[in-house]
Amino acid sequence: xxxxxxxxxxxxxxxxxxxxxxxxxxxxxxxxxxxxxxxxxxxxxxxxxxxxxxxxxxxxxxxxxxxxxxxxxxxxxxxxxxxxxxxxxxxxxxxxxxxxxxxxxxxxxxxxxxxxxxxxxxxxxxxxxxxxxxxxxxxxxxxxxxxxxxxxxxxxxxxxxxxxxxxxxxxxxxxxxxxxxxxxxxxxxxxxxxxxxxxxxxxxxxxxxxxxxxxxxxxxxxxxxxxxxxxxxxxxxxxxxxxxxxxxxxxxxxxxxxxxxxxxxxxxxxxxxxx
Amino acid sequence: xxxxxxxxxxxxxxxxxxxxxxxxxxxxxxxxxxxxxxxxxxxxxxxxxxxxxxxxxxxxxxxxxxxxxxxxxxxxxxxxxxxxxxxxxxxxxxxxxxxxxxxxxxxxxxxxxxxxxxxxxxxxxxxxxxxxxxxxxxxxxxxxxxxxxxxxxxxxxxxxxxxxxxxxxxxxxxxxxxxxxxxxxxxxxxxxxxxxxxxxxxxxxxxxxxxxxxxxxxxxxxxxxxxxxxxxxxxxxxxxxxxxxxxxx
Amino acid sequence: xxxxxxxxxxxxxxxxxxxxxxxxxxxxxxxxxxxxxxxxxxxxxxxxxxxxxxxxxxxxxxxxxxxxxxxxxxxxxxxxxxxxxxxxxxxxxxxxxxxxxxxxxxxxxxxxxxxxxxxxxxxxxxxxxxxxxxxxxxxxxxxxxxxxxxxxxxxxxxxxxxxxxxxxxxxxxxxxxxxxxxxxxxxxxxxxxxxxxxxxxxxxxxxxxxxxxxxxx
Numbered sequence: 001x002x003x004x005x006x007x008x009x010x011x012x013x014x015x016x017x018x019x020x021x022x023x024x025x026x027x028x029x030x031x032x033x034x035x036x037x038x039x040x041x042x043x044x045x046x047x048x049x050x051x052x053x054x055x056x057x058x059x060x061x062x063x064x065x066x067x068x069x070x071x072x073x074x075x076x077x078x079x080x081x082x083x084x085x086x087x088x089x090x091x092x093x094x095x096x097x098x099x100x101x102x103x104x105x106x107x108x109x110x111x112x113x114x115x116x117x118x119x120x121x122x123x124x125x126x127x128x129x130x131x132x133x134x135x136x137x138x139x140x141x142x143x144x145x146x147x148x149x150x151x152x153x154x155x156x157x158x159x160x161x162x163x164x165x166x167x168x169x170x171x172x173x174x175x176x177x178x179x180x181x182x183x184x185x186x187x188x189x190x191x192x193x194x195x196x197x198x199x200x201x202x203x204x205x206x207x208x209x210x211x212x213x214x215x216x217x218x219x220x221x222x223x224x225x226x227x228x229x230x231x232x233x234x235x236x237x238x239x240x241x242x243x244x245x246x247x248x249x250x251x252x253x254x255x256x257x258x259x260x261x262x263x264x265x266x267x268x269x270x271x272x273x274x275x
Numbered sequence: 276x277x278x279x280x281x282x283x284x285x286x287x288x289x290x291x292x293x294x295x296x297x298x299x300x301x302x303x304x305x306x307x308x309x310x311x312x313x314x315x316x317x318x319x320x321x322x323x324x325x326x327x328x329x330x331x332x333x334x335x336x337x338x339x340x341x342x343x344x345x346x347x348x349x350x351x352x353x354x355x356x357x358x359x360x361x362x363x364x365x366x367x368x369x370x371x372x373x374x375x376x377x378x379x380x381x382x383x384x385x386x387x388x389x390x391x392x393x394x395x396x397x398x399x400x401x402x403x404x405x406x407x408x409x410x411x412x413x414x415x416x417x418x419x420x421x422x423x424x425x426x427x428x429x430x431x432x433x434x435x436x437x438x439x440x441x442x443x444x445x446x447x448x449x450x451x452x453x454x455x456x457x458x459x460x461x462x463x464x465x466x467x468x469x470x471x472x473x474x475x476x477x478x479x480x481x482x483x484x485x486x487x488x489x490x491x492x493x494x495x496x497x498x499x500x501x502x503x504x505x506x507x508x509x510x511x512x513x514x515x516x517x518x519x520x521x522x523x524x
Numbered sequence: 525x526x527x528x529x530x531x532x533x534x535x536x537x538x539x540x541x542x543x544x545x546x547x548x549x550x551x552x553x554x555x556x557x558x559x560x561x562x563x564x565x566x567x568x569x570x571x572x573x574x575x576x577x578x579x580x581x582x583x584x585x586x587x588x589x590x591x592x593x594x595x596x597x598x599x600x601x602x603x604x605x606x607x608x609x610x611x612x613x614x615x616x617x618x619x620x621x622x623x624x625x626x627x628x629x630x631x632x633x634x635x636x637x638x639x640x641x642x643x644x645x646x647x648x649x650x651x652x653x654x655x656x657x658x659x660x661x662x663x664x665x666x667x668x669x670x671x672x673x674x675x676x677x678x679x680x681x682x683x684x685x686x687x688x689x690x691x692x693x694x695x696x697x698x699x700x701x702x703x704x705x706x707x708x709x710x711x712x713x714x715x716x717x718x719x720x721x722x723x724x725x726x727x728x729x730x731x732x733x734x735x736x737x738x739x740x741x
Contacts, residue, residue, distance in 0.1 A: 007659075034685055127571040128563070135564050138563070202629040210708055247684040257673065
């Protein structure tokens with residue numbers, strides 16, 4: 001069949017088309033509307049409504065393999081927190097995350113002249129997952145006796161008045177794995193803090209039951225979620241510009257799917273006719 | 276012949292990469308500093324890994340194995356600074372062996388340390404049975420803490436919105452329909468996963484509906500997976516165009 | 525000996541399981557202190573697991589090098605990467621590992637310029653394969669697969685800004701797919717998995733599920 005040869009093309013041609021499409025749509029600039037969806041708006045409004053000095057905990061539960069989706073979210077969210085003068089407490093369950101979390105917190109804090117220890121702290125990494133969350137829920141200082149830089153956590157002004165997770169006003173989990181569920185089951189369920197999440201797009205559909213049950217008050221799903229948050233806080237960066245190639249390549253993949261199916265049906269029909 | 280061609284392609288590509296970096300540094304696009312060389316290394320590793328798309332080659336394998344090694348080293352060092360040092364070395368080991376220590380040793384930490392060491396005995400032929408004590412502690416504890424919490428957070432709290440009254444005032448007609456569709460979907464998917472009953476008659480019809488809900492959900496997951504993987508690619512190309520080549524602002 | 529090897533672990537699991545389940549329903553100071561202590565112990569034990577993983581990986585690559593299996597040379601790079609990172613991590617910018625962690629050292633440099641780009645790039649390769657798979661194998665062969673395909677296309681269009689340009693209905697339909705049928709299916713799966721997890725936990729506590737003991741006597 002003549003048409004079937006199009007289905008057997010060297011896959012490197014497809015790779016090349018995708019590469020060219022991404023590069024071209026990054027270089028050629030065009031505006032695309034990025035309206036905030038309801039789950040993203042939920043997180044934004046919550047942070048906006050928190051009074052100055054409220055404590056927001058960010059759990060950076062990802063490593064370099066998901067950095068391109070979650071780091072823009074972390075940066076946009078930190079912009080919002082620091083612009084509202086909230087106290088930010090960072091931590092992570094992932095061994096690969098401290099460097100990225102440290103970079104995000106320090107670089108954004110610098111832009112708002114925030115002081116480490118007074119306006120924000122980074123507790124670093126600890127193993128344990130569920131046990132760590134419960135330990136933090138009972139006593140933050142036995143869970144994290146020292147911060148990431150080795151400072152005694154009991155002496156840090158940003159943590160004054162915080163004994164456990166019960167005193168956290170909002171928890172935002174940036175997750176590439178199952179940590180959102182772990183936070184919900186072992187943290188929010190007992191210690192009753194409000195919680196929002198940012199996750200990789202792959203995990204996005206799994207989070208909808210928690211949004212409807214109000215266990216999560218909002219969700220940033222993938223680079224799109226990050227772009228919406230960047231637009232909301234007016235700090236347009238990599239996620240917003242990434243929406244151009246994202247749109248273009250989605251259309252290309254849909255064309256691929258439609259073309260593949262058309263060829264499939266043509267060859268199937270002519271196969272039946274020949275038989 | 277084919278091997279030779281591939282070898283020349285590899286050498287040619289490496290040569291081009293070196294030349295490109297010399298030009299970038301000469302024209303000030305990349306700083307002559309540790310960061311500048313870091314970006315070059317990062318770009319080199321990125322391109323080496325993408326070379327796999329052409330075909331498997333030594334550059335890809337070297338980058339891949341180097342990544343595994345560095346990640347492993349990073350994990351060990353971070354575990355030392357963030358866990359072993361503040362949780363065991365400083366509160367237990369230092370006060371035990373140093374007369375200058377301000378605080379007395381926390382002897383209670385000997386217990387989890389011992390259990391942790393038992394776990395490492397997994398690799399010993401004679402004493403590997405001791406690791407079972409540790410696993411029993413971890414698994415028993417995990418089972419105990421999870422039962423009430425999973426029932427509360429994942430079962431009761433998830434059933435609650437599905438049993439939301441369809442007409443309690445304030446909802447639109449469409450939202451009531453959606454509530455009913457969700458209820459139908461949850462029940463039919465649960466029925467689909469009951470394999471101890473033959474899927475015939477009413478059960479068969481419900482499980483068929485469950486399949487349709489699952490198919491829509493898998494479709495949505497596929498769409499989101501495409502979106503996610505593509506976002507990672509976009510991020511890497513942004514790195515190459517922005518941080519390395521300086522084309523994007 | 526069998527008592528120490530089999531009975532003691534089963535007793536430990538039973539006691540810990542029952543104790544921690546009951547603890548949830550006892551709101552006393554003692555019960556909370558117990559919870560704090562055992563979870564602290566558990567996370568300390570979990571920290572040791574890192575070394576099991578590290579040992580396994582080192583052992584695997586050492587065996588490859590020792591036996592000269594095909595491609596053993598690449599395993600040398602695992603050791604090279606790990607050793608160089610460990611050396612710079614221990615040097616800690618000249619303050620050595622017994623001091624607090626220093627920022628901006630060669631250890632951080634290796635993380636930002638080897639681990640971060642490599643980790644991010646390896647997973648981004650999947651973008652190409654998923655595009656290729658969509659072209660070659662994503663077919664509407666049956667009614668069910670047609671539903672899957674249509675849902676995927678609508679979500680892919682509705683979740684990017686260009687979907688808005690084509691029609692305002694596309695994002696609305698994508699939102700509906702996510703918040704109604706997708707939610708229902710995911711909730712069904714979640715309830716099933718949760719019930720299974722509770723049942724498995726009960727089986728562990730009462731000693732029916734013993735796979736964590738491993739093989740042997």
